[in-house]
Amino acid sequence: MILNLENFNNRSSIAYAMIDCNNFYASCERAFNPSLEGKPIVILSNNDGCVIARSEEAKDLDIPMGAPEFKFRTFFREKNVTVRSSNYPLYGDMSNRVMETLRHLTHDIEVYSIDEAFAEVSTNTFSDLEEYGRHIKETVYKWTGIPVSVGIAPSKTLAKIANETAKRNPVYNGVLSLCDNPVVDQILKNMPLQKVWGIGHGLTVRLNRFDVKTAYDLKQKVDYKRWVRKHLNVTGLRTVLELNGLPCMKLSDALDSRKGILTSRMFGKPLYNLEPIQEAVATYISRAGEKLRAQKSVASCMHVTLIGDRYDNLKGKYKYGGGHFFQVPTAHTPTMIQAGMAISKSVFQPDTKFKKAAVMLTGIVPHSEVQMDLFDPELYTQKQFHLMNCIDQINTRHGRNTAAFAATGQHRKNSEEANWKMNQNYLSKRYTTEWKDIMTAKTK
Template structure:
């Protein structure tokens, strides 16, 4: 039996999401840009082959766009998030458990499989995720999460594995992979640790796996000891509970262009406050206070600098968007100053409490309780409409469509799966 821990990694995820709905992009060099179309954050294999590095500013690629037919797209996070959820749904049908690690990586469990069955199961995952979602994935399975990471890396980079790598503890394949893997490619081993380990004559994953974990702990830390044990085939790293409520919730974003317009900044604050309130309700919490901040561009020494913040306490813990919006507006009014060009604004909900354990006042009246229940139903209805009809279908106030705070996204593709008005359509001739 093999410890059934696997890692499913979506290949070139952002680009793959775009290609699902635009097959014409297959085989072409494609890059996805960061917020405000600043720099490359995702690359197709074809773009990598042209030598384009992560973080390359978009303006430096103008020549490649012209000569090599490079396609640069604005980030479409709503689409990517929905496609990630679809991949997860497929995995949940096929696996005993799924633990999201990032938007494009998920750990899976496959208890009760023999080695042959596990290999067949991994092949089935590889095939069905692509068939049902259009997203290509690589699957790595092994005894521990650290080994699963290495197996996934091999599945992606070694053609012989064809996207699926299953490692048995102590097998020749596992040992060969450890010997070929530099320590810098091991999950959780940073470059500073690599330098210190090199002084001890340790250079590969196999070198670290051959060490006495207690010796590693005495020289470094319990974290690296766990990594060593994981490389030896002993599971000792657990993922954080992704469903655990967050201690604070923040929504912030850089503006599409600098602005000093108070109305536009107010609109941004209102949007961020509403989004934070949605997240608050989704995790079944209530907030006691609202924190608002503004930032000027510290990289522009020619401009006056001013980056204020303020906290407004709520009358009682709440997840209702309306008092949260009111508090955010109060905070903005307290910190806004004209004649400054702001580049970013944000809203953070702090001092959160469990909505089901909220301590009510002894002075509560039946009318106040009835009002609270009515407000809860109103917010639930608002969230349901936005989930079914697309984000921002129903909002408290409508923002100006061309305000400065909107992101630059000149080349964003439609949100094919989450916005009714952007659904693909076919015209008959």
Template sequence: MLAIIDCNNCYASCEEIFEPKLKGKPIIVLTNNDGQAIAKNQLAKSLDIDYAVPFHQLKPTLDKFGVVALSSNYTLYGDISARIMRMLHSFNPDMEVYSIDEAFLNFDSFKHFDLVEYTKEIRRSILQGIGMPVSIGLANTKTLCKVANRYVKKHCRDVGVFAIDTEDKRLELLKLTPIKDIWGIGSKLSARLNKLGVQTAYELSLIKPDWARRNLTIVGERMIRELNGQRCIDLEYLPKRKDIIASQKSFGKYTDNHQYMQQALATYTSRCAEKLRKQNSVCGQVQVIVQTNAWNFKEKQYFNSITCKLDIPTSHTPTLIKFAIKGLKAIYKEGFVYKRVGIMLMDLRDRSDGTQNLFVQEDRPRNDKLMKVIDKLNKLNGTNSLRFGTMGYKSEEWKMKQNHLTRCYTTRLTDLIKIN
């Protein structure tokens, strides 16, 4: 038996943990630069707030219903997620961290356990120890776990746990699940299946696997087999290495200042390099992009990108910043107001890659030691506590707009809750 543990309204729930006054109020969490709603709690969902509408247009509606709007606090969300995953690991180390708010657990070895009661205890522990409400779906396959988890959130949120442990339950839930709500089915595939008369998960499960392989690829065949209780998708215990690492945030204030853009680009590159080292990779190419605001029809528009090939594949931050800035200088044009600058690390390889250059030498052992020290200090003291000069020390002119940001209660000493 497998289980999926899914945090309920993760971002909004993280905010409620440290702000009791938010309890009982509709909450939305905004995207980067406070652009649009990215997440809502249950009360906000009942108001049918459109995700696509810009925040400034939503404000009259939010004020009318007393909706609390908050900027995305990714530092807080990431730390709460890490705490939850550590707690889950203590209950069952046979797990896959699927996303920031989801994890799969494999209970095949728990032969003599009452898994419903055991997972209820997991749920109680997470709620009591961290404050995060979770929903848990149990089934024999990942796809059925997702079906069970959806049922929990729709019909038995207070109980929080549901197990598809009989054939009758499996058939009943498949009949209740629209095709669009099946894990792995997007809007295009859903529309295509609807045209074929397939409206529910149950009807999809009746399709012959051979037909699915020919018409829906191997992914569709696996999905159908999983819906019928045949496990085809194993747990992934190690996170997949990314083929591309990128950062291209919009500026809080649009700018035409080359120096500010250079500082932003160096900062984004440094963060990407840290992620690169974390997955034990090196980078062979960097791509830099610049873009104006395409929605401002009164201003001149400009979009461009350039790809720079590195002399030697590396994860050395100063080298990556050097090539990124070189690319920015090549495509930057005066007379435009820029919305964003971005960096993309490409041609990623394992750090054991031995590619050399006859004309360029790199002391990789020395650079690796230096980067290891810098990463450790920044982990202990906070992101960018130790930084490179090209990143600058003031980011007010370009940093992401977060006018409704809450404190980093768990990762910053100055933000700890004080009890008087």
């Protein structure tokens, strides 16, 4: 079966734009500190462990992803590399600002990740798509200070390729449209197969055996529908069709609710006592509860795991965990903390060095679909629901932990120095989410 893609493309009035923030974490740091422009920046993982994000200048210094901070500390000083601890509240808020800006510029978007989004573009409304792409780029930078690249194409897969090309090739200045563009095939010939959206390493190896090595080679397989189904299944067939400009993936209206919520952190220092471990567990439960309520869900099961040092006893056990089933699913933080305290106490091992704790919520269902139990003392009542909603609103408006539960230890004056807290020695200010960190004009 041969598809007449030319006729389809002539009828289509919808194109897809992929908007991707350039070096997003580093750009967030620069938005509030212009002196960092043009300088190499690296962002570290939790506990200042290893490099998880780099600016272009840092990439030019051949700093690898995952580089341990302690091994590269001298190198960073010698090359004047700016080091920052991961500041997720700042990055999350800046992401929301970028997405809200995009919603002002187009009628329909799909948030794909913290720094990427797809948007629908009407070719009937915008005759010059590249000009519209430049308008998106300039507006996002003007309103948020975050530089972006824009790729526009008849399908989402081609839009990803257009975005990647616009970002890497300075000729396009960050904007490229592949709609009715004669350079499409040349770009696909220069695009390695493993860089195509949805084609992983294993599939790349398998297709290379059939002399399919570039995106263009895969595009030509559209005439061999049976071969594609045999070697790539239905998902692979969609990718082939999308490479030919036939859209098979529409925009998603909303992100799917998570079926499991995990909150896990390394301790700032190894812990031997139960009290600080329970404070950490209570804090992780509070954060997991916020995520749970944000998607209007409740959980029926919670699992708590305490993780020791596997190298202390190479043949022994180093993970200790337990679970609790709620008879009626809940999102009431005090109920979950009470269960978490009991679990952590039961699995705690004296004279053991613990390095990490993890809280996992499962059995997640929408709050509106909960089957209530008249005689259950753990019932998630309307009063509890409104209380949790009120606390979440306070923390959203005035900053995280403005209202916190005593079990987390946040009420202590020295809570910031608690030894279970993550190491964040290079943390920048939370300019948009903390009142005390809001920028003010200096007066002489």
